Amino acid sequence: MPFHDEEANVDRSLRAALDVAPRLAEDIELVLVDDGSEDGTYAALERWREGMPQCIRILRHDLNQGYGRALWSGLQEAHKEWVAYTDGDGQFDLSDLLRFLPHVSSDKVLTGVRRERSEGWLRDCSASLWTCVVNRALGLELRDVDCALKLFPRPFLQQIAPRSRGAAIDAEIFLEAKGRGYRIQEIEVAHYPRLHGRSSGLRPRVIARAFLELGLLTWRLHALRGQRRFPTRTEL
Numbered sequence: 001m002p003f004h005d006e007e008a009n010v011d012r013s014l015r016a017a018l019d020v021a022p023r024l025a026e027d028i029e030l031v032l033v034d035d036g037s038e039d040g041t042y043a044a045l046e047r048w049r050e051g052m053p054q055c056i057r058i059l060r061h062d063l064n065q066g067y068g069r070a071l072w073s074g075l076q077e078a079h080k081e082w083v084a085y086t087d088g089d090g091q092f093d094l095s096d097l098l099r100f101l102p103h104v105s106s107d108k109v110l111t112g113v114r115r116e117r118s119e120g121w122l123r124d125c126s127a128s129l130w131t132c133v134v135n136r137a138l139g140l141e142l143r144d145v146d147c148a149l150k151l152f153p154r155p156f157l158q159q160i161a162p163r164s165r166g167a168a169i170d171a172e173i174f175l176e177a178k179g180r181g182y183r184i185q186e187i188e189v190a191h192y193p194r195l196h197g198r199s200s201g202l203r204p205r206v207i208a209r210a211f212l213e214l215g216l217l218t219w220r221l222h223a224l225r226g227q228r229r230f231p232t233r234t235e236l
Helices: 007-024 041-051 067-077 094-099 121-138 154-159 169-179 204-225
Strands: 030-035 056-061 082-086 108-114 149-153 183-189
Touching (some): 007 030, 007 041, 007 094, 030 041, 030 067, 041 056, 056 067, 067 082, 067 169, 094 149, 108 169, 121 169, 121 204, 149 154, 154 169, 169 204
Antiparallel strands (some): 082 149, 108 149
């Protein structure tokens, strides 16, 4: 779970995660990433770790490095056989992961598809446009590329090394999955309004970085396709 200036959402998000986790698996861990928060997010995460040191680990970036870097920091530090992620803003119902379990397979990446976005028409339109652009650029067929509820087999994560630091991280992960022969299955999930704080998804800097990273990813992909091979772990 990546966090950036989410102090007011920490308690609700972790309470929900710890409620559903025992129903998902007997052996669990929560990897929490504080991406250079300037509010009390890190202190709030520390309070939870002090209360449950056996299953909570915290990674801290001294400076904000971007959503993609925060997400990947957590994913590569996960130790268990199956790795799920969601954001720290509490907009997803983690009990929806129970609906993923019947579809779990070592050759699949499972991802949520929001039935309805709860952030208004502008975010809905921008998300749909982004998904269309990603599909067109990378040859994917997804309905909701950046839905923040996904489940991966850990061996897949050990094969890849995403470079994206921003919002293109999900697109890059899906491209890696397709290129390495993993099936991608989408499962409908609920989506709820943000109760506290502000989303950064529509900030011009965030949008510009996402399209720049997607452009670089597309360029590398086409260059390597010209050599008739899929990239190695570090080339994308």
